[in-house]
Amino acid sequence: MDLSSLSDFDLVATHGGFGKASRSSGRAKATLSRRIMDLEQSLGVRLIERGARALRLTEEGAVLYERTHTLLADLAEAGASVSGGHTAPRGTLRISAPVLFSHTLMGTLSTEYAGRYPDVRLDIRAEDRRVDLVEDGYDIAIRVNPHPDSTLVGRCFARDRMLLVAPAGLRRPRRTRGAADIPDIPAVTLNNTSDQGPWVFLDGKTSRTVNPVPRLVLSSLIMVRDAVRAGAGAALIPQSMVRPGPASEGLAIWGPLPDRQVELWALHRSRRLVNAKVSTFIDFLCARFPDRWL
Template sequence: MDLVALTDFNLVARHGGFGKAARTTGRPKATLSRRVTELEAALQLRLFERGTRNLKLTEEGRALYERTAALLTELDETAAAITSGAGKPRGRLRISSPLLLSQTAMGKIAAGFALKYPDVRLEITTEDRAVDMIEEGYDLVIRVNPHPDESLVGRAFLHDRLVVVASPELPRPAGDLPAPGVVRGGGNPQTWNVMTSKESAKIRIEPVLVLSSLIMVRDAVRAGVGAARLPISLVSHDLADGTLLHWGDIEGSKIALWALYPSRRLLSARVSAFLDFLKQAFPNGTPDELAAYIGR
């Protein structure tokens, strides 16, 4: 297989068209088209469906791209490391991070990493959805309690748990009386199963505020509007100084943050460096470490 033609095919697949690939890379459009045509002839496969305006990978083209893009990246990194005489991290590192971690800690993490590895161009986007790492070009994704995925491997680097908290001015309801609640998502009445040091109990909640961000939920609870379920790392300082009271832990609410990357790819120096940096930031992966990192 012609490695140059394979490289040009990957450029076109990554950028979604001959014209865009040519403009981005400075390669002639006619050359890219010829190389892809030659590769299709050599493989006796159609790799792209060519419309009047759109260019779309065929099923065979997508399979070839997914299996070769990471390998070509590794070849480039190996060549760069050999010619520079060192294997230190360099180049672009794209990461997808969940909203709450991004809002509370990822800015500090990114700044510390950038200062330690100035040759890495770090790009972090905030996504709570399950992104397609290969299709969207991410090197690493951070996810909360991810579903098993045979195409991804990784490690849990942080653990947390949900607790029910409220302002000291808000009395805890007795019996079956509902408590006003601040919730994320749907606004229907809810029942929360909580554990205290003495017993388990059920708390009925009548939502009075429905918010889309846990940061907003915490701020509303601080103002005394109602009770809420929040990660202990987000409210531990409030609990310590009495700004909020702990009504109990949500049963079965263990939270794990995972750093995931494609198993087909040899782990790049950039990804390895970022994983090591996370380990240094959270050596034991406890909620207290995240709370200390977040600050007040």
């Protein structure tokens, strides 16, 4: 596949027509058309359906554009970097981030980053599903306690820990004498977790165990925290969500869960050039949390 012809195809597909691509690049429409026909012939498929007033990508053309557009931009940026050209990040940076992190922090973080790098357009999607960076077209995926993945690399930029939190009016259960004497407590749990108990937490330096009896099963940690504040029962909530303030009023912290540290990682594809958009955003996240705690 000829890289120059592929670049011309990307130019036409991006602008949606030969005329706009020609005006943007200064290249003749006839030249662009010929180079794309050469590319189609080399691949053995039609990439563009040409109409009298407009063109559209074929199914094969859409797949090729989706898989190569970002790669071509990265190659151009890398070339400019090594040749001493413009190295400031620019273009669209697509990020997938967990819903809770997005709703509580991403608005502020993205605004700060955009203020530093005005040539970058951030496209951030709040979602808890495990996205495929290549298939879904993301540059960065922020994940909580990610499983090892040989195709991705990244950095841990922040940590948190889980606490057992209860309504201020809920009486703390008595100390137990053994596994047969574990007290039940009313609880609020998440519907997407298998962590239904028992819950082991630290009461000072003493390890204690309680058995949660779910009264509410909810789909978000914000809902869980608010239900605990309203008196529904105890729950496991990240420490970052119960800092002193209006949102934590009416809550009592019974203690942390040992060995339940939460790590947030910013991951990107390892088999691609790490462009300036990706590297500056990850550096920004790490600098934003210098002690690594949310």
